[in-house]
Amino acid sequence: MERVAIIGVGQTKYERNKKGETFADLVFEVVTKALDDAGIAIEDIDNVVTVSNDFWDGRTISSMAVTDACGSYGKSVSTVEGDGTFGALYGLMRLLSGSFRSTLVVSHCKGSEGSNHFITNAIFNPIYERIIGLDSISSSALQARRYTEKYGITEEQCALVSVKNHKNALNNPFAQIAMDISAEDVMNSRMLSEPIKLFDSSPISDGACAIILADERMAKRVATSPVWVKGIGHSADAYNLGDRDLAEPAALIRAAQKAYNMAGIKEPYKEIDVAEIYDAFTYQELLWSEGLGFCERGKGGKLIESGETTMGGKLPINPSGGVLSAHPVLVAGLARIAEITIQLREEGNGRQVDGAKTGLAHGINGACGQAHCVWVLEN
Amino acid sequence: MSKQKYPLLTISSEIEQPYNYSLGRYGGRLLKELKHNKKIVGIKCPKCGHVYVPPRQVCGKCFVKMDEFAEISNKGNLESFTVVYFSFLDPETGQKRPVPYGYGRIKLDGADSGFLHFLEESDLKKLKIGMRVEAVFDENRTGNFKDIKYFKITKERNPS
Ligand SMILES: [Zn+2]
Numbered sequence: 001m002e003r004v005a006i007i008g009v010g011q012t013k014y015e016r017n018k019k020g021e022t023f024a025d026l027v028f029e030v031v032t033k034a035l036d037d038a039g040i041a042i043e044d045i046d047n048v049v050t051v052s053n054d055f056w057d058g059r060t061i062s063s064m065a066v067t068d069a070c071g072s073y074g075k076s077v078s079t080v081e082g083d084g085t086f087g088a089l090y091g092l093m094r095l096l097s098g099s100f101r102s103t104l105v106v107s108h109c110k111g112s113e114g115s116n117h118f119i120t121n122a123i124f125n126p127i128y129e130r131i132i133g134l135d136s137i138s139s140s141a142l143q144a145r146r147y148t149e150k151y152g153i154t155e156e157q158c159a160l161v162s163v164k165n166h167k168n169a170l171n172n173p174f175a176q177i178a179m180d181i182s183a184e185d186v187m188n189s190r191m192l193s194e195p196i197k198l199f200d201s202s203p204i205s206d207g208a209c210a211i212i213l214a215d216e217r218m219a220k221r222v223a224t225s226p227v228w229v230k231g232i233g234h235s236a237d238a239y240n241l242g243d244r245d246l247a248e249p250a251a252l253i254r255a256a257q258k259a260y261n262m263a264g265i266k267e268p269y270k271e272i273d274v275a276e277i278y279d280a281f282t283y284q285e286l287l288w289s290e291g292l293g294f295c296e297r298g299k300g301g302k303l304i305e306s307g308e309t310t311m312g313g314k315l316p317i318n319p320s321g322g323v324l325s326a327h328p329v330l331v332a333g334l335a336r337i338a339e340i341t342i343q344l345r346e347e348g349n350g351r352q353v354d355g356a357k358t359g360l361a362h363g364i365n366g367a368c369g370q371a372h373c374v375w376v377l378e379n
Numbered sequence: 380m381s382k383q384k385y386p387l388l389t390i391s392s393e394i395e396q397p398y399n400y401s402l403g404r405y406g407g408r409l410l411k412e413l414k415h416n417k418k419i420v421g422i423k424c425p426k427c428g429h430v431y432v433p434p435r436q437v438c439g440k441c442f443v444k445m446d447e448f449a450e451i452s453n454k455g456n457l458e459s460f461t462v463v464y465f466s467f468l469d470p471e472t473g474q475k476r477p478v479p480y481g482y483g484r485i486k487l488d489g490a491d492s493g494f495l496h497f498l499e500e501s502d503l504k505k506l507k508i509g510m511r512v513e514a515v516f517d518e519n520r521t522g523n524f525k526d527i528k529y530f531k532i533t534k535e536r537n538p539s
Binding site: 113126149246 | 387388389392394398400402406410431432433439458459460461462463464465467469476482484492493494495496497508523524525
């Protein structure tokens with residue numbers, strides 16, 4: 001693959017009820033930040049990918065409603081409906097086509113303006129699963145139960161993910177929910193849908209994120225510390241929840257293998273220094289860690305207990321606080337890429353993993369992680 | 380311009396979009412059988428032999444068309460379940476959805492895929508993975524997936 005670098009990133013603070021800003025305001029904020037970060041002007045961008053979803057925006061063709069704010073006037077703009085990691089993947093492919101030198105990828109979402117229950121209920125087949133009212137929380141609860149029972153993952157092991165990530169969030173100025181809590185606090189929090197409790201769940205969030213990708217020539221010309229894309233992989237699983245064994249992250253295993261092959265990684269747990277993964281619920285960090293090959297199948301609970309995924313451990317996971325600490329849907333995967341970029345530039349301040357050379361960012365799309373996108377980045 | 384502070388405002392609006400979703404020949408057969416015969420039908424892949432329920436045209440793994448319908452039992456094993464405690468305004472009733480209520484993922488006898496549906500309210504405290512459950516049908520069936528009211532724990536041998 002031609003060498004492609006991330007040369008700029010921008011994030012809003014993630015919050016509930018960002019009433020002071022419209023979607024376009026959020027997009028303008030992060031595009032401006034990413035351009036400043038890259039040290040370039042909007043004229044230097046020749047390709048724009050916007051990421052949004054019509055149900056979350058409450059309007060059709062929502063991706064075209066932010067053209068002013070993302071500076072895509074007169075440029076080649078194309079749109080992705082899905083997680084930001086997939087938007088970035090598409091941006092990367094357009095760059096690799098050789099037709100463009102730079103790509104701006106921007107994603108926005110305001111979870112607080114719509115209803116999470118009704119919007120995520122609309123993921124499902126209207127005739128069978130939607131009509132019985134399943135949504136993101138209750139479907140994930142079925143996955144959590146299946147996974148934890150199949151492999152003997154305990155409630156406390158899941159709670160430890162919440163403790164770790166919410167504590168990490170105290171060092172991330174963009175995080176929404178940052179707090180120092182105990183495993184007991186998590187286990188005593190309000191039950192939402194067994195076995196998922198309030199502190200096992202990510203919040204409703206508003207925010208936006210932008211990244212700028214550049215080909216090697218441009219990256220070397222403008223960037224002082226480019227972060228290089230070393231490997232990428234993506235894979236999807238069956239749509240119907242009934243067709244999948246929800247305890248087996250088959251699509252993620254395939255996506256990770258592709259990314260590792262491309263990056264030349266053989267032992268991910270040893271070779272990756274820091275990871276930002278899509279923990280919409282506590283059990284997901286454990287299940288996705290297994291899928292990413294950070295531990296053996298069924299050993300996600302032991303991995304969190306080992307303490308090696310906390311700051312200072314062998315492989316810190318979600319130093320930013322992860323998705324548990326801010327969950328702007330669609331934006332969250334792109335924010336994982338932005339956070340790894342910050343890590344590999346050693347600009348993480350309080351959340352910096354010392355000497356991070358190789359990082360991994362991960363995003364999901366669809367109910368219960370139907371599709372996964374894995375990025376391996378290097379400084 | 381005055382220096383007065385303006386409050387941050389929101390405008391409330393709802394979008395209601397009517398749809399007529401086609402069931403297709405496969406889904407139509409399932410719902411007709413539910414309504415008239417209280418039977419669940421699935422479909423078998425001619426290549427890998429996997430039996431899917433609800434029935435649909437394509438086996439995703441083999442990418443082949445399926446046309447051999449198979450009768451599936453009304454009973455099966457509970458593979459996963461959840462009990463939901465959060466409520467929301469139910470557009471069907473205009474009322475808050477009463478809680479708690481349960482969902483199960485059931486491996487019906489004769490099917491290879493899982494089947495998702497409600498679980499009987501009085502069973503919610505007794506649920507265990509691997510339990511035998513059976514479908515309970517509504518008296519007034521309309522050709523809708525909810526012609527199955529819920530699944531309840533069977534009287535047959537069950538892990539205690
Ligand atoms: Zn097949």
